[in-house]
Amino acid sequence: MSVSFTALKNDERAVFSLRELYSRYGYVRHKVSKFEEYDLYARNKSFLISENILTFTDTDGRLMALKPDVTLSIIKNIGNDDSQTHKLYYNENVYRTSAGADGFREIMQTGLECVGKIDLCATCEVILLAKKSLEIISENTILDISHMGFVAGLMENIGIEGADADSLLGFIEHKNVSAIKAFCSERAISEADTRAICDITALYAPIGDALEAVRDIVRGKKMKAAYDELCGIYGVLSECGSADGIYVDFSTVNDMNYYNGVTFKGFVRGIPDGILSGGSYDSLMKKMGKRAGAIGFAVYLDMLERLDSESEKYDVDTVLLYDSGSDMAQVARAAERMRAEGRSVRCELGSTDGIRYRQLLKFSEGGVSVLETND
Amino acid sequence: MSLKQMINIALPKGRLGEKAYRVFEAAGYECPSIREENRKLIFENEEKGIRYFWVKPSDVVIYVERGAADIGIAGKDIILEYSPDIYELADLGMGKCRMAVACKRDFCDNRDRTLRVATKFPNIAKKYYNSQSREIDIIKLNGSIELAPILGLSDVIVDIVETGKTLYENNLEPRETIVDISARLVANKVSYKFKNAEITAMCEKISEQIKNS
Numbered sequence: 001m002s003v004s005f006t007a008l009k010n011d012e013r014a015v016f017s018l019r020e021l022y023s024r025y026g027y028v029r030h031k032v033s034k035f036e037e038y039d040l041y042a043r044n045k046s047f048l049i050s051e052n053i054l055t056f057t058d059t060d061g062r063l064m065a066l067k068p069d070v071t072l073s074i075i076k077n078i079g080n081d082d083s084q085t086h087k088l089y090y091n092e093n094v095y096r097t098s099a100g101a102d103g104f105r106e107i108m109q110t111g112l113e114c115v116g117k118i119d120l121c122a123t124c125e126v127i128l129l130a131k132k133s134l135e136i137i138s139e140n141t142i143l144d145i146s147h148m149g150f151v152a153g154l155m156e157n158i159g160i161e162g163a164d165a166d167s168l169l170g171f172i173e174h175k176n177v178s179a180i181k182a183f184c185s186e187r188a189i190s191e192a193d194t195r196a197i198c199d200i201t202a203l204y205a206p207i208g209d210a211l212e213a214v215r216d217i218v219r220g221k222k223m224k225a226a227y228d229e230l231c232g233i234y235g236v237l238s239e240c241g242s243a244d245g246i247y248v249d250f251s252t253v254n255d256m257n258y259y260n261g262v263t264f265k266g267f268v269r270g271i272p273d274g275i276l277s278g279g280s281y282d283s284l285m286k287k288m289g290k291r292a293g294a295i296g297f298a299v300y301l302d303m304l305e306r307l308d309s310e311s312e313k314y315d316v317d318t319v320l321l322y323d324s325g326s327d328m329a330q331v332a333r334a335a336e337r338m339r340a341e342g343r344s345v346r347c348e349l350g351s352t353d354g355i356r357y358r359q360l361l362k363f364s365e366g367g368v369s370v371l372e373t374n375d
Numbered sequence: 376m377s378l379k380q381m382i383n384i385a386l387p388k389g390r391l392g393e394k395a396y397r398v399f400e401a402a403g404y405e406c407p408s409i410r411e412e413n414r415k416l417i418f419e420n421e422e423k424g425i426r427y428f429w430v431k432p433s434d435v436v437i438y439v440e441r442g443a444a445d446i447g448i449a450g451k452d453i454i455l456e457y458s459p460d461i462y463e464l465a466d467l468g469m470g471k472c473r474m475a476v477a478c479k480r481d482f483c484d485n486r487d488r489t490l491r492v493a494t495k496f497p498n499i500a501k502k503y504y505n506s507q508s509r510e511i512d513i514i515k516l517n518g519s520i521e522l523a524p525i526l527g528l529s530d531v532i533v534d535i536v537e538t539g540k541t542l543y544e545n546n547l548e549p550r551e552t553i554v555d556i557s558a559r560l561v562a563n564k565v566s567y568k569f570k571n572a573e574i575t576a577m578c579e580k581i582s583e584q585i586k587n588s
Contacts, residue, residue, distance in 0.1 A: 142568050175567075178466040204571055247568065251462075267565050272442025274565070 085116025
């Protein structure tokens, strides 16, 4: 069976194309069950996008949850050590509340995880796949990349920690340079350090330019390592001709308890929110007692319905009217013939109330006559 | 798609919005039709690539967060109350006031009782008293907050204080300042990426204008 892509909605189209993309890179589909023991999420609540979880009591009395997230379910069973690398992708429904909306929603999510020995090659592959995933969804896309070690390294170097670090991260996340300046002057942080924090907060530039711009800010081992990793990634990606459309934005901070290395976020024009989010989450692995490294991302397909910009003008190309006295075999044949030409045809007895059509045809013994054309 | 991208700007209705518009105007983002007396909701200057619209002050961050506006002018009080996921690009230094706790002049706080707090800003009030480990009873009102302590509806109010005149005239006084408030230039996070050149340029010109005024 072949399916015409035009009949599919954006999100459906994306699911099939993404699946094909990931399997071309040797990722295998991983299916997980709909339910998971609640305990798994209770221990890692802040890893989840929203902390609300839909729970129920199973027949044996265990508290179960409808999956709000897939990553935890996947890594629960793999990656005890890095002797073997797992490359998996999934396409599952998850159940969670989304920002601003009341109540739980079923959300289709696709994503991939690479668990095991994560080197530059694996990292770049995942970033490349994130970029290609966006390109499948829209022509106009941006992938923002950041590194947790870069910002954390700078803060450590300056000596900002604890609650101070949290509030500073909040300001960085909102690109709130005036608040950072006030924060730094209250704590008597030197002018050079203040400028460094402000510069990386305000920075938004294509990866090549950005790395050039922050080179002189780099200080300390942790920051240097992060910088070198980003440079390595840039080297590989530009070699593959894929560095265009990748921007550096250090204000994209994810939870430091889970994410440690490179993180990224994807955007497409027309959707006022990120639709792809991911990064390397070795810290989460460690928290779960795993020794392997891991990197992955998720694509939030529920947002794509907003890309179907104009609702379809017509329900159907052609309505074929017949009456109860018509020869049904001939009606069916006439309709089939038109469908074979690629038009959608709806046969209707009598009334066309509420149907939006391009063309209205009337079947009679003599043949088909045009009653109305709307296009 | 047009070659030049339009920037949608949400302005808060009222004095602050008008003042903010004058800054935009002086920075080279004028839109003469906005000065005409009419009932139009949206004002465009195609040549400059900008489109203004007036919205209720507390709605500015909603328009911006959801991308209907790329840029907006919002008070820090609104940003703190709703904590929207947006960029806060500049402090315009106008519309200055403070969020404060106020009460009747003769009110004596008794820490062994739950404090009744009337406010338009329940999240700010909760956060403030949480940080003091104080148990409170929030009474969310939508206006005339000053009435609450006078009529005994609440012990204190958490509200915006500009000059304190209304408070003094009603036998009330501000006691503690929670946070200083001023107007901010905010931007949608995704617009900031896709319209980066335009938004950054605008932000720079506006900041320059503020500095010089």
